[in-house]
Amino acid sequence: MFEFTCQARCGQARAGTFHTPHGIVETPRFMPVGTLANVKTVTPAQLADTGAQMILANTYHLHLQPGEEIVAAAGGLHAFMGWAGPILTDSGGFQVFSLSQMREISDEGVCFRSPRDGQKINLTPERAIAIQGQLGADVIMAFDECPPYPASREQVSRATKRTLQWLDRCIQAQTRPDQALFGIVQGGVYPDLRQACAEAMVPLDLPGYAIGGVSVGEPPELIPEIVRITAPILPETKPRYLMGVGTFPEMLEAIAAGIDLFDCVIPTRLGRHGCAMVQGERWNLKNARFKTDPAPLDATCSCYTCRTFSRAYLSHLVRSQELLAYTLLSIHNITELVGFSQRARAAILNQTFAEFKADCLAHWPPRKSDLSITAESITV
Amino acid sequence: MFEFTCQARCGQARAGTFHTPHGIVETPRFMPVGTLANVKTVTPAQLADTGAQMILANTYHLHLQPGEEIVAAAGGLHAFMGWAGPILTDSGGFQVFSLSQMREISDEGVCFRSPRDGQKINLTPERAIAIQGQLGADVIMAFDECPPYPASREQVSRATKRTLQWLDRCIQAQTRPDQALFGIVQGGVYPDLRQACAEAMVPLDLPGYAIGGVSVGEPPELIPEIVRITAPILPETKPRYLMGVGTFPEMLEAIAAGIDLFDCVIPTRLGRHGCAMVQGERWNLKNARFKTDPAPLDATCSCYTCRTFSRAYLSHLVRSQELLAYTLLSIHNITELVGFSQRARAAILNQTFAEFKADCLAHWPPRKSDLSITAESITV
Numbered sequence: 001m002f003e004f005t006c007q008a009r010c011g012q013a014r015a016g017t018f019h020t021p022h023g024i025v026e027t028p029r030f031m032p033v034g035t036l037a038n039v040k041t042v043t044p045a046q047l048a049d050t051g052a053q054m055i056l057a058n059t060y061h062l063h064l065q066p067g068e069e070i071v072a073a074a075g076g077l078h079a080f081m082g083w084a085g086p087i088l089t090d091s092g093g094f095q096v097f098s099l100s101q102m103r104e105i106s107d108e109g110v111c112f113r114s115p116r117d118g119q120k121i122n123l124t125p126e127r128a129i130a131i132q133g134q135l136g137a138d139v140i141m142a143f144d145e146c147p148p149y150p151a152s153r154e155q156v157s158r159a160t161k162r163t164l165q166w167l168d169r170c171i172q173a174q175t176r177p178d179q180a181l182f183g184i185v186q187g188g189v190y191p192d193l194r195q196a197c198a199e200a201m202v203p204l205d206l207p208g209y210a211i212g213g214v215s216v217g218e219p220p221e222l223i224p225e226i227v228r229i230t231a232p233i234l235p236e237t238k239p240r241y242l243m244g245v246g247t248f249p250e251m252l253e254a255i256a257a258g259i260d261l262f263d264c265v266i267p268t269r270l271g272r273h274g275c276a277m278v279q280g281e282r283w284n285l286k287n288a289r290f291k292t293d294p295a296p297l298d299a300t301c302s303c304y305t306c307r308t309f310s311r312a313y314l315s316h317l318v319r320s321q322e323l324l325a326y327t328l329l330s331i332h333n334i335t336e337l338v339g340f341s342q343r344a345r346a347a348i349l350n351q352t353f354a355e356f357k358a359d360c361l362a363h364w365p366p367r368k369s370d371l372s373i374t375a376e377s378i379t380v
Numbered sequence: 381m382f383e384f385t386c387q388a389r390c391g392q393a394r395a396g397t398f399h400t401p402h403g404i405v406e407t408p409r410f411m412p413v414g415t416l417a418n419v420k421t422v423t424p425a426q427l428a429d430t431g432a433q434m435i436l437a438n439t440y441h442l443h444l445q446p447g448e449e450i451v452a453a454a455g456g457l458h459a460f461m462g463w464a465g466p467i468l469t470d471s472g473g474f475q476v477f478s479l480s481q482m483r484e485i486s487d488e489g490v491c492f493r494s495p496r497d498g499q500k501i502n503l504t505p506e507r508a509i510a511i512q513g514q515l516g517a518d519v520i521m522a523f524d525e526c527p528p529y530p531a532s533r534e535q536v537s538r539a540t541k542r543t544l545q546w547l548d549r550c551i552q553a554q555t556r557p558d559q560a561l562f563g564i565v566q567g568g569v570y571p572d573l574r575q576a577c578a579e580a581m582v583p584l585d586l587p588g589y590a591i592g593g594v595s596v597g598e599p600p601e602l603i604p605e606i607v608r609i610t611a612p613i614l615p616e617t618k619p620r621y622l623m624g625v626g627t628f629p630e631m632l633e634a635i636a637a638g639i640d641l642f643d644c645v646i647p648t649r650l651g652r653h654g655c656a657m658v659q660g661e662r663w664n665l666k667n668a669r670f671k672t673d674p675a676p677l678d679a680t681c682s683c684y685t686c687r688t689f690s691r692a693y694l695s696h697l698v699r700s701q702e703l704l705a706y707t708l709l710s711i712h713n714i715t716e717l718v719g720f721s722q723r724a725r726a727a728i729l730n731q732t733f734a735e736f737k738a739d740c741l742a743h744w745p746p747r748k749s750d751l752s753i754t755a756e757s758i759t760v
Contacts, residue, residue, distance in 0.1 A: 037696065041703045043426075045684065066696040070672055074692055082688040272703075292450055304425065308462040312454055316417065316446040323421045323652075323703055 002180040002207040004239045004260075010353035012232065012258040015345045018208075018239045020086040020138035021178045022078060025054045027239060027260035028348075030246060030341040031088065032267065032334050035061050037071070037081040040268045041327040042334065044082045049304060050335040051342060054086035054138070056263045059131055060095035064116055068134035076136025088139040088263075091128040091170075093184075094212070094243075097146045105145065107162065125169035133176050141210065142170040144184040149217040156188035160197045171204065180207035182241060188213055189222050191229045198233035208239040211259075215244035224253035231258040246337055248280050252360055255344050256353070262341065267333030272326045274318035277333045280364040285329070290315035303335035304328075382560040382587040384619045384640075390733035392612065392638040395725045398434075398588075398619045400466040400518035401558045402458060405434045407619060407640035408728075410626060410721040411468065412647065412714050415441050417451070417461040420648045421707040422714065424462045429684060430715040431722060434466035434519070436643050439511055440475035444496055448514035456516025468519040468643075471508040471550075473564075474592070474623075477526045485525065487542065505549035513556050521590065522550040524564040529597040536568035540577045551584065560587035562621060568593055569602050571609045578613035588619040591639075595624035604633035611638040626717055628660050632740055635724050636733070642721065647713030652706045654698035657713045660744040665709070670695035683715035684708075 001021060008015045018025040032039045032047065035058045039047050047055065057077055062068060074080040077087050096103060096110050103112035109124030128143035143166050145159040163186045174181050183201045187193035201209060211230050214223050227242060231254075234240050239260045245251060246264020254262070267277060276283045278298050283290070293311035305314070305328040317325035347356035381401060388395045398405040412419045412427065415438045419427050427435065437457055442448060454460040457467050476483060476490050483492035489504030508523035523546050525539040543566045554561050563581045567574035581589060591610050594603050607622060611634075614620050619640045625631060626644020634642070647657060656663045658678050663670070673691035685694070685708040697705035727736035 036700045036702055037693070038702055038704045041707070043684070043704065043707065044688065046423075065700055066671070066692075070692060070696070073672060074674060074690060080690070080693055080696075082693070291446070292453060294454060304423070308424065310454060310460070312446075312450060313417070313460055313462070316450070316460075320416045320445055322416055322418055323706065324418045324423065326703065327421070327423065327707065 001178065004208070004237060006236070008349045008351070010348050010351055011256065013256050013344075013348050013353045014258055014260070015348040016239070016260060018260070020054070020180070022084060022086045022138050023053065025086055025261070026342075026345060028251075028255045028341045028344050029053055029261060030251070030337040031056050031261060031263040032338070033058075033263055033265045034081065034083075035265070036065065037062060037077060039330070039334070040272065041323070041330050042268070044084075046304065046327075046331055047083070047334070048085070050331060051338040052085075052334060054088055054261070055083060056088050056090065057081075057135065057137065058092070058095060059089050059128065059135065060092035060099070062089075062135060063092065063121075063131055064114060068131045072134040072136065078136065086139070087137040089132050089135050089137040089141065090243075091132065091141040091143040091184075092123055093128070093141075093144045094146050096123055097148070098216070107165070109143075125166040126173040129170050129173040129181075133174075133179065137179065139180045139182055139208065140174075142167045142181060142183050144186055144212055146186065146213045146216065147188055149188065151188055153190055153193070156186070156190055156193055159188075160186045160193050164197065164200050167201065167204070171206075182206060182208040182210050184210045184212035184243070185230055185234075186213045187226075187230075189218055189226065191225075194226060194230045195233060198230050202233065202235060205235075206238065208241060209234045210241040210243050212243045214242065215264075220247070220250060223250045224257070227254045227257045227259060248340060248360065248364065251340065252344070252357055255341075255348075256357060264337070267337050268330045271330030271333050274325060274329065276314070276329055277336045280360075285311070285315045285318040285325070287315075297332055298336070301332065301335060301339070303332050305332040305335075381558065384588070384617060386616070388729045388731070390728050390731055391636065393636050393724075393728050393733045394638055394640070395728040396619070396640060398640070400434070400560070402464060402466045402518050403433065405466055405641070406722075406725060408631075408635045408721045408724050409433055409641060410631070410717040411436050411641060411643040412718070413438070413643055413645045414461065414463070415645070416445065417442060417457060419710070419714070420652065421703070421710045422648070424464075426684065426707075426711055427463070427714070428465070430711060431718040432465075432714060434468055434641070435463060436468050436470065437461075437515065437517065438472070438475060439469045439508065439515065440472035440479070442469075442515060443472065443501075443511055444494060448511045452514040452516065456514075458516065466519070467517040469512050469515050469517040469521065470623075471512065471521040471523040471564075472503055473508070473521075473524045474526050476503055477528070478596070487545070489523075505546040506553040509550050509553040509561075513554075513559065517559065519560045519562055519588065520554075522547045522561060522563050524566055524592055526566065526593045526596065527568055529568065531568055533570055533573070536566070536570055536573055539568075540566045540573050544577065544580050547581065547584070551586075562586060562588040562590050564590045564592035564623070565610055565614075566593045567606075567610075569598055569606065571605075574606055574610045575613060578610050582613065582615060585615075586618065588621060589614045590621040590623050592623045594622065595644075600627070600630060603630045604637070607634045607637045607639060628720060628740065628744065631720065632724070632737055635721075635728075636737060644717070647717050648710045651710030651713050654705060654709065656694070656709055657716045660740075665691070665695045665698040665705070667695075677712055678716070681712065681715060681719070683712050685712040685715075
């Protein structure tokens with residue numbers, strides 16, 4: 001049911017198909033994030049039009065609101081949110097560690113206060129799998145301990161061991177044969193810990209593997225390093241998912257190292273800030289140069305926004321703080337990221353990935369630090 | 381070019397077709413409002429799917445942002461906002477009188493302070509027509525003086541006289557043969573002033589006539605009174621537009637009195653407050669009864685929202701303050717109002733309007749005062 005087929009390779013880069021109960025995912029593929037059972041400001045019909053195949057939803061957020069019972073009563077996430085394609089839920093681990101207050105971690109699990117009403121919530125491997133069972137996604141993630149950056153070697157080593165112990169409990173707890181459980185490799189920025197964690201997971205023969213604990217504040221140049229060490233250890237015959245990464249340079253290097261799946265909130269988050277992702281650049285539509293610009297955001301883009309509207313119009317909507325701006329920019333930004341993964345896939349299938357990669361690197365603007373948009377400044 | 385053809389009548393009620401350079405409007409028809417060259421939270425593609433034919437845009441708002449020159453440079457409103465169907469712009473008169481600060485009215489026109497930068501802006505009949513010429517809508521409205529409610533007979537009489545003088549100047553100022561200039565009947569709640577104003581406009585043989593100065597705070601039961609007095613005076617062969625009215629009872633009575641066109645911000649404004657318009661009721665989706673309700677908003681509605689999502693899902697989005705909620709509710713609410721005007725039209729064509737009207741009145745809930753949503757509480 002969860003077969004992964006490698007269709008072509010260029011070096012370590014690979015193009016494949018991943019079968020799920022709700023359809024096939026053609027890899028490499030960027031997956032948009034629908035935290036609260038919706039990709040912010042975008043309808044499922046608009047989302048399908050971007051080329052997205054598998055999308056994410058967040059277990060932590062959905063447990064708090066509306067609660068997994070309500071999603072289950074509606075027939076699961078697919079029916080609830082009107083998305084007929086594949087869905088992946090994370091385990092809630094990352095959010096518990098990054099967002100929640102007053103958490104206590106033990107070998108048993110994590111106890112934290114609900115940000116809604118202050119009530120104590122226990123999240124354990126068993127509970128995370130049970131909640132994801134009720135949510136009903138095609139791919140579910142193991143409950144892991146995601147150490148922050150920076151963290152000492154000892155701290156990360158402890159978290160990695162616990163992640164492996166918790167993974168065993170997740171496997172035991174899983175009951176639905178129509179859900180694929182992916183393990184998450186931790187190990188921070190320590191190559192030997194990454195290696196040990198990945199090697200320990202391979203014998204478990206899971207239907208897929210993720211690299212977690214990146215994009216947590218470490219210098220971005222460390223991400224390709226971590227991926228290059230970890231990816232080759234993971235089984236050839238299973239999909240590999242790099243969690244939380246959605247910037248072009250990191251995706252490109254990761255695809256080159258054999259990664260198949262990506263997710264990131266960046267396209268919708270930038271959209272809600274009036275920013276467009278265009279050919280590797282980020283444009284603030286409030287900029288005066290767009291006020292009278294009759295061109296579409298990207299003349300080579302086939303998305304609804306680029307087919308229909310000028311930069312001048314989008315600039316007007318952003319200046320007017322019209323909510324429609326955020327929808328139109330999110331549609332474009334998602335299309336841009338999905339399209340990038342589609343072009344990489346096409347290059348691998350055509351055996352031209354090396355040229356594709358060189359071309360990208362030659363044409364991208366020099367890397368600047370991100371716009372001042374952080375997880376803390378926006379309601380996720 | 382702006383021919384109005386009456387296809388069927390039931391008493392004073394009529395079904396017709398109004399030809400414009402951008403297509404035919406089948407009347408009676410509700411027109412959604414796209415104040416700043418967008419119907420808030422709804423794309424043009426979604427808007428077309430609601431059954432909307434002609435939409436509005438506001439001259440006052442577009443003059444302030446982005447300015448008519450930018451719209452003209454983009455090829456006019458249709459190209460700028462991506463709406464290929466008919467568009468109507470108001471003259472800015474209503475907004476100058478209802479929204480602006482420190483205005484001075486003279487026979488020449490109105491001087492007011494820009495709410496953006498405090499700069500003095502003069503709006504005269506000539507200027508209002510010139511701006512609308514640059515915006516390029518199919519139907520443009522005369523610049524009128526809209527007296528408040530309550531206002532003394534003398535005050536309203538003066539405003540009505542000025543409206544007639546300004547209409548003459550609007551006619552003189554108009555240059556584009558591809559735009560139809562509608563006159564606006566004023567006269568407040570004074571039957572003889574309404575009658576005199578309408579009678580003075582008939583000989584001008586305009587391509588259409590509007591009834592303005594309603595929905596300005598007067599008791600709602602006065603609106604049908606004003607319409608019943610004014611509509612029969614207006615030429616049979618021209619479309620009649622009741623400005624700012626979008627509640628079912630008032631639309632029903634107005635259609636019965638021979639009105640063809642309506643507009644109101646209520647469907648999108650309620651949508652942005654998490655409220656759905658369903659069969660004459662207004663529902664706050666935050667209400668506990670919707671939390672687990674698997675039904676669509678309205679099982680008889682064919683809109684995208686009702687085809688795709690449950691009340692439980694919409695309730696979840698509203699509780700989560702997800703912007704997608706406002707899009708989905710706006711799509712439904714517009715469909716509901718346009719659909720109501722379409723059903724009235726079908727009844728007139730079938731010679732069953734009397735039964736339709738009786739059926740509506742029998743099934744509507746007892747009239748309650750509006751939800752506490754006022755123009756002041758929301759950014760228009």
